[in-house]
Amino acid sequence: MQPSQPITLEHVQLTNGFWQQRQDLNRRVSVPNVYQRFAESGRFEAFRFDWKPGMPNQPHIFWDSDAAKWIESASYLLQQQRDPALEAQVDELVDLIAAHQEPGGYFNIYFTVCQPDQRFQNRTEHELYDAGHLIEAAVAYARATGKEKFLGLMCRYADYIEEVFKTHHQTAFYTPGHEEIELALVKLWHYTGERRYLELSKWFVEERGRHPEEKTYDYANARYDQHHLPVREQTTAEGHAVRAMYLYTAMADLAGEYQDQSLLDACLRLFDNITQRRMYITGGIGSARQGEAFTLDYDLPNLTAYTESCAAIGLMLFSWRLLQLKPDRRFADAFERAMYNGFISGISLDGKAFFYENPLEIVPELRQRDASLKESRPLAATQRSELFSCSCCPPNITRILASLSSYLYTQSQDTLYIHQYMASQAQLTAGARLTVETDYPRGESISLRLQGWSGRRLALRIPGWCRHYELTQDGHKLPLQLENGYAVVLVEAEDCQLQLTLAQPVTFYAAQAAVRADAGKVAVVRGPVVYCAEAIDNGPDLWALTLDTTAASWLEPDALSGLDRIVLSGYRQQQGAAAGEEDLRDKQSEPLYLPQSDLNETPQTIRLIPYFAFANRGETEMAVWLRPHL
């Protein structure tokens, strides 16, 4: 391990560009809007603990976590810019938590108000998941505001959990059915310095897979929540993708904290399995709606891709932990792939509505295919919603957006690592300062100014997708050698100015031969951004289009996405009649199958938009993977 430490949220500000605009929208629109939807649906009322049978809005088992992720989102906003009104909203909730937490430390709305006799009896019921998100929120709020009331409550809850799970084991199960508390306890240890919390995290992780008797849902087996094997023996990403990612994130945390090589090795095997076998080109993971789960190596159907927004976030969190243990661009590449595609696709461009799942193909009319049945089997969502009955994704997206600037840089004693390129300013140790100016990923050029870092090293990630790049200083090209995908330079000047260029030609990507769903198709990618076609731009039946991959393509500004459209030459197969006997030619008749030689096609200009911008102009067909022209 060659660990490096993150430059944390309070030390980095985005200054403009793609992500700064999204952070601004997040602050102005998304976080308040999620608050409103949660308020309307009774999620905050529930903290009054006065729901009674027969009343509307019965608290749900994961409502605590919805509110917690909203508090965490608000905390990251507050950390960058104080806002008394927003703070008051959080404080009101904290007061309610204080008022209703049990003296022993237990806190859960549903299992106090609805089923008090079922506490910690059923591992699928999300109590520890709720606890984990409340702990994350409490830490974030303390960091942001210095107010530690919420944190104190959650320390008491964590103490209680330690007692009933680990010290005296009085609960009906050992490991939570939905992982989350493991990574939260590491955050609690980081903030409080109280090592018991780290030990408790380790205990939960180590117990996993050692209790084959532990039950999961009736329809699932032990793979579903990753308790099929002790974690060090797990080699493939299995089961519910979000649960898996939260577990692996904690495993990576613990590998670092304990310098535990065998745990790191397990993480690396799992990371490779995901990114080399089980990940969509968008960074989406979890290809099956049933179980919201990983399936098999190379099984990546596009139309029925589940690819939950929270799972893409989970991949970002896991990659980020690994990146801190070892600066290797594979981890930052995965982070960037998810961030620009399967993560940000989860929120509408107006900031109000969210996708739970992020399919790679949409054919709206296929929803009608079970025309003779009362209920159709769902394929995938085609439009975003402001609220879901299980509304985990919206506040997960807002919390990541609000804290995104904390995922850009790490530093070790002698090296500053730049993992992601965003226009930003960062305070480093001992007064050193980094300023990045760029309109990446729209532009290819990144200006870097590093002050007070002389005698130390700067490591610039050259993304895995980038084949042509150069780094110049004062107009002179620097010779570059990559270390694990990072161009490393020794900084000599006190005020060092560098210019990095990452060429981003429009590139046609193919999938490995083993991927059935993408065989014979290409995805159009520019830099880190995956593109897609929508019928609103290109007409229906997108599968009837073919791209001329040898012709020139060009870029067109796209007000919708804030990036560019890609315009390509292509063709459209025409519906048509077969050549044949004249007396059988019927103008109305189109044979369903006809000799390939009878096919007609007409030239068509094809316009692609960034994948993340799909489904922002009404319901329309969409496809990422398109056919190259023969």
Added chain:
Amino acid sequence: MQPSQPITLEHVQLTNGFWQQRQDLNRRVSVPNVYQRFAESGRFEAFRFDWKPGMPNQPHIFWDSDAAKWIESASYLLQQQRDPALEAQVDELVDLIAAHQEPGGYFNIYFTVCQPDQRFQNRTEHELYDAGHLIEAAVAYARATGKEKFLGLMCRYADYIEEVFKTHHQTAFYTPGHEEIELALVKLWHYTGERRYLELSKWFVEERGRHPEEKTYDYANARYDQHHLPVREQTTAEGHAVRAMYLYTAMADLAGEYQDQSLLDACLRLFDNITQRRMYITGGIGSARQGEAFTLDYDLPNLTAYTESCAAIGLMLFSWRLLQLKPDRRFADAFERAMYNGFISGISLDGKAFFYENPLEIVPELRQRDASLKESRPLAATQRSELFSCSCCPPNITRILASLSSYLYTQSQDTLYIHQYMASQAQLTAGARLTVETDYPRGESISLRLQGWSGRRLALRIPGWCRHYELTQDGHKLPLQLENGYAVVLVEAEDCQLQLTLAQPVTFYAAQAAVRADAGKVAVVRGPVVYCAEAIDNGPDLWALTLDTTAASWLEPDALSGLDRIVLSGYRQQQGAAAGEEDLRDKQSEPLYLPQSDLNETPQTIRLIPYFAFANRGETEMAVWLRPHL
């Protein structure tokens, strides 16, 4: 309408070739084997009406129909070749039917033995479907043997049905949830000349769609069993495909019997909708497992194709009825397409095992995709079985095979129509005689000898797939004009000998632009036979293969199918590493996505077998639609 009359089973014998071999196997192996499986599973014991709760093998609601279709199969065998042992098996069942039929005429095992209080109370419970198959069997057995005992019993049952459904309407519903009795009653009218049976058939068909209150299964709506609209208003094939086909077949029967143009028009619209929008290239129909149903125009997924064997048979029956009303090759083309592909694929090459569904793609390992769930969602069967719990397909296939020679020829007063080409001898009216010698569809040449037909016309179907053909007499090419796809010649000689050649080049077919599942793919077809690739011949991941559609192909004898294999040049995409920075090259690492320009492929010879022969060498990947090389 230009009706022509079938040359019926007793007048046509297959003499050799593809279908004669299958008929022989059917007589030797399949019919006895189905009998054994039915006997072992209690289907014949059930006719003793002595099942009691707690005993094994509780009779099922459609067991009557399973036995009936076996009797019908046996009858067609007996019609062509008497067999006392086989006849004794049938007679034993007929005696049991006679012993247990109620004095009033009612006969149904389940609703006598298991639920006698539920007779004709629930339209989904298959009583009239059972009755229809028993009637078909009784007519077939009477025709074959002259014994009319069974027929008499079934006339009494039909009389009872007329009384309780139509005359006094004492039943809980008007129309059966599974059509079948409608077409059976037409057969009963043909044999008995008793017009009431035709009128009853018409009554059932006319009532359909006029009782919106009639219920179907809880999961289905009125489209499921085609009672969503009066039959003349139906324009798209909807719902359960077998039910739909049996209804449409009866509609075509009635259109002819009543010279009912509006009913015929409805049939033609439905036929066009099926064959131009909703039929697989194999003649399989019904693309959804859920509901065993038609879905939407052009929605023809291959991996999850349901395409029940009985539905392909239904398409043959429907097409055959239309062909009798109007000699138009569209109908004979559809019949032939289903017969050589989606029908005969339903039985194994050893004659013992059957497919209920006939998918166009098999990927065995995808059965494991729900690895984290207790139960996987089924995709499609990958291997044939000798018996199913709902075992409608096996005896349906055996009855069609045993009677196949009755679907070749029709004649009107002045014209003999040859619809299908099989080596055969046929007795025509007034001592005229037809002899066909050919090894079609392996060979392209068909010798025809027509004796005693001078002064009348001969109409030879030129299949829609055939672009080059010629007809010669004494080595001289005859000038041909097609009438609705039939080459018509005036026969002058008393002993007329003709030679027809139908060129059958290997042809790459494409689907219309609207068919999403087949976009960018081709199916290899020779004459009427659709081909497929199996992994056992070509290695796994068939989607990684591409065909060189411009290179020569050749034929290789195939002992397995009795036809030829097609051998093609092609390529296989190699799994491989992306070109990139040397320091990042890891021999174990295969990036999941890589620039299209990095793809490697190696030449590979590709061997295809007839589609109907798939899954006869163990479980292996299969695909009909393959990718052409770029």
